[in-house]
Amino acid sequence: MASAAEQLASNLNFSTFAKAEDLKKRLWFxxxxxxxxxxGTHIPLPGLNPEAYAQAFRGQANGILGLFNMFAGGAVxxxxxxxxxxxxxxxxxxxxxxxxxxxxxxxxxxKEGEAGRKIINQYTRYGTVLLGTLQxxxxxxxLESGNGLVVDPGWFFRISTVITLLGGTMFLxxxxxxxxxxxxxxxxxxxxxxxxxxxxxxxxxxxxxxxxTGALSTPLILTVVVVAxxxxxxIVFVERxxxxxxxxxxxxxxxxxxxxxxxxxxxxxxxxxxVIPAIFASxxxxxxxxxxxxxxxxxxxxxxxxxxxxxxxxQPLFMALYGLLIAFFAFFYTAIVFNPxxxxxxxxxxxxxxxxxxxxxxxxxxxxYVLTRITVVGAIYLVFVCILPETLIARTGIPLALGGTxxxxxxxxxxxxxxxxxxxxxxxxxxxxxxKSKLRGGKRGR
Numbered sequence: 001m002a003s004a005a006e007q008l009a010s011n012l013n014f015s016t017f018a019k020a021e022d023l024k025k026r027l028w029f030x031x032x033x034x035x036x037x038x039x040g041t042h043i044p045l046p047g048l049n050p051e052a053y054a055q056a057f058r059g060q061a062n063g064i065l066g067l068f069n070m071f072a073g074g075a076v077x078x079x080x081x082x083x084x085x086x087x088x089x090x091x092x093x094x095x096x097x098x099x100x101x102x103x104x105x106x107x108x109x110x111k112e113g114e115a116g117r118k119i120i121n122q123y124t125r126y127g128t129v130l131l132g133t134l135q136x137x138x139x140x141x142x143l144e145s146g147n148g149l150v151v152d153p154g155w156f157f158r159i160s161t162v163i164t165l166l167g168g169t170m171f172l173x174x175x176x177x178x179x180x181x182x183x184x185x186x187x188x189x190x191x192x193x194x195x196x197x198x199x200x201x202x203x204x205x206x207x208x209x210x211x212x213t214g215a216l217s218t219p220l221i222l223t224v225v226v227v228a229x230x231x232x233x234x235i236v237f238v239e240r241x242x243x244x245x246x247x248x249x250x251x252x253x254x255x256x257x258x259x260x261x262x263x264x265x266x267x268x269x270x271x272x273x274x275v276i277p278a279i280f281a282s283x284x285x286x287x288x289x290x291x292x293x294x295x296x297x298x299x300x301x302x303x304x305x306x307x308x309x310x311x312x313x314x315q316p317l318f319m320a321l322y323g324l325l326i327a328f329f330a331f332f333y334t335a336i337v338f339n340p341x342x343x344x345x346x347x348x349x350x351x352x353x354x355x356x357x358x359x360x361x362x363x364x365x366x367x368x369y370v371l372t373r374i375t376v377v378g379a380i381y382l383v384f385v386c387i388l389p390e391t392l393i394a395r396t397g398i399p400l401a402l403g404g405t406x407x408x409x410x411x412x413x414x415x416x417x418x419x420x421x422x423x424x425x426x427x428x429x430x431x432x433x434x435x436k437s438k439l440r441g442g443k444r445g446r
Contacts, residue, residue, distance in 0.1 A: 020424060020425055022424070023184075023421065023424040023425065026182065026183050026184045026424070027183070027184055027421075029178075029179070029182050029183045030179055030183035030184050030185065030190065033175050033178060033179050033183060033187075034179075034190065034191070034194045036175065037073070037082070037172065037175060037191055037194060037195075038073065038194065038198060040075075040080065040081055040082045040168065040171075040172075041072070041073045041074055041075040041078065041080045041082050041195070041198075042078060042080060043080050043081045043082075044078055044079060044080055044081075045079045045080065045081060045083065045161060045164055045165070046160065046164070047150055047151055047152060047157045047160065047161070048079055048143070048149060048150060048151065049148055049149055049150070049151055052147070052148045052149050053079055053143075053149050056147075056149060057069075057076070057077055057079075068085075068087070068286050070195070070196060070199060070403075070406060071085055071086075071087060071192060071195060071196070071282065071283075071286070072084070072085035072087075072195060073085070073191075073194060073195020073196070073198055073199065074195065074198065074199055074202075075195075079143075080168075081164050081165065081167070081168040082168040082169075082171075082172060083139070083165060083168070084132055084135055084136060084139075084165045084166070084168060084169045085169070085172065085191075085192075085195070086169065086172050086173065086176065086188055086191055086192065087283045087286060088128050088131040088132040088135060088169050089124070089128045089132075089169065089172075089173045089176075089188070090188070090279060090280065090283045091127075091131050091283050091284065092124050092125075092126075092127030092128040092130075092131055093124050094280050094283065094284065094329075095127055096120060096123055096124045096127060097332075097336060098332075100120065106120065106123075125173070128169065128170070128173060129166065129170070132165070132166045132169045132170070133162060133166055135165075136161060136162040136164075136165035136166050137158065137161075137162050139161065139165065140157065140158040140161035140162060141158065143161070144157065144158070172191060173188075175187065175191065176188040176190075176191050179191075184417055184420055184421060184424075185413065185416060185417040185420055186413075186416065189275065189279075189409070189413045189416070190413060190417070192279065192409060192413075193409060193410055193413040193414070196406045196409055196410055197410055199406075200406075200410075203398075206398075207221060207224070207398055208221075210398070216396060216398070220396060224392065224396070224398055227388075227389060227392065228389070228407060231385055231388075231389060231404055231407050231408075232407060232411055234381070234385065235385060235407065235408055235411040235412065236411060236415065238270055238271055238378070238381050239269075239271060239274075239411070239412055239415050240415070241269070241270040241271075242267045242268060242269055242270065243267075243268045243270065243370060243374050244265040244266065244267050244268070245265060245266040245268065245354055245367070245370065246263065246265060246354065246355060247263065247264045247265060247266050247347065247352045247353070247354060248263055248352065248353055248354070248355050249262045249263070249264075249350075249351055249352050249353075250351055250353075264352075266343070266347075266354075266367075268338075268367075268370060268371055268374060269374075269378075270374050270377060270378050270381070271330075271378035271381060271382065272333075272334040272337060272338055272371070272374075272375065272378065273329065273330045273331075273333040273334050273337070273375075273378065273382075274333075274412055274416070275408055275409050275412040275413065276329065276333045277325075277326045277327075277328075277329035277330045277333060277379075277382055278326055278382060278386050278405050278408055278409065279409070280325070280329045280333070281322055281325035281326045281329060281386075282322075282405060284325060285318065285321060285322060285325070319387055319390065319391065322386065322387065322390075323383045323386070323387050326379070326382050326383050326386055327379040327380075327382070327383055330375060330378055330379035330382055331372075331375055331379065334371065334375050334378075338371065340364045340365075340367040340368040340371060341364040343364070343367055344359070344360060344361070344363040344364035344367060345360075345364075347359065347363060348360055348363070354366060354367075382408070385404045385407075385408050386403075386404045386405045386408060387404065388404060389403050389404035389407070390403045390404055390405065
């Protein structure tokens with residue numbers, strides 16, 4: 001079966017794509033949804049002084065707000081209606097998923113299948129509303145504390161800002177779900193991807209401008225380019241790497257004939273968690289400092305000011321926490337998306353076994369052992385890819401869009417989306433082969 005799928009994948013061509021009407025509809029829907037998202041990042045929040053705000057943002061562009069702006073697709077730079085982005089939804093997802101591991105009632109819901117998943121998703125939406133409201137209100141208060149940023153400060157501005165920003169986040173959450181169900185790829189990841197990809201040309205132009213003015217030397221720019229190319233190559237290699245466990249199926253007898261047992265492989269990705277650990281870690285580090293940059297730290301106690309300063313992008317505490325959170329979520333999310341016990345039970349149910357390993361509990365322990373070892377390698381890879389370029393950027397002042405986190409998200413989401421497109425094309429070819437075989441069978445019957 002695997003060889004047949006690989007042969008079909010190798011035979012994919014433009015004519016196959018031209019016949020895939022459903023795939024083309026999904027692609028057009030995805031592009032239209034992302035276009036709506038990009039338009040929303042240019043609609044400004046009402047009640048702001050654009051010139052004063054632009055000047056205030058430039059002073060924070062290389063800090064934590066610059067990182068938040070990268071994930072929001074430039075909406076923070078313009079303080080658009082999508083300035084909160086999708087981060088409140090991601091933060092709520094982290095909290096709910098953590099709670100499913102410690103709260104028995106939520107853990108029971110998780111095991112109920114589709115019905116339980118819908119209830120958990122509803123809790124995630126409620127959490128998004130709560131976090132989005134708190135963050136939007138913090139942004140409104142922070143903007144009011146700035147010097148001349150708000151034309152008419154007061155409760156009307158605060159309420160309108162909360163409604164606008166929260167509405168933008170809820171719309172993006174809905175848009176991401178629509179892309180996932182009616183388009184191609186994971187909607188939330190694609191929204192983040194679109195925002196980062198939109199900032200790459202500006203980041204490249206900014207880097208070249210720094211080189212032209214002499215702020216960056218030519219060897220340093222070439223070093224950054226070489227590092228970026230090496231990081232992209234490493235991401236492609238690791239994201240496609242697998243540890244395949246040999247699965248053996250016993251011989252079976254049908255009538256008087258004995259059929260040889262089949263063999264297959266259980267593929268375990270080196271980085272099972274994908275890009276999620278980097279997104280989760282970034283969202284948690286952005287959560288406490290959403291509006292602190294505009295508050296000017298004037299109304300904060302000294303200890304809070306020192307903590308916020310230590311959590312600025314490029315600071316040792318920020319990098320240490322970032323690396324630790326990435327490693328933690330690499331293991332945590334892997335445990336969520338892959339359950340060795342369920343896999344072992346399914347193998348036992350279908351008569352499959354790993355040679356030399358007893359079916360059942362011993363198989364689950366072996367799979368968990370192998371998965372833990374490769375996840376260690378995957379976590380080290382994620383930390384290396386995200387931290388090394390970020391450190392280089394923090395020391396040189398190169399735009400954040402060229403950092404390891406952004407490259408990881410862009411490359412990983414691209415690979416995942418291309419794989420889904422190929423999957424749709426392969427399914428299209430399978431349907432074509434089935435129709436041809438039925439037609440041939442009908443002609444023979446005549």
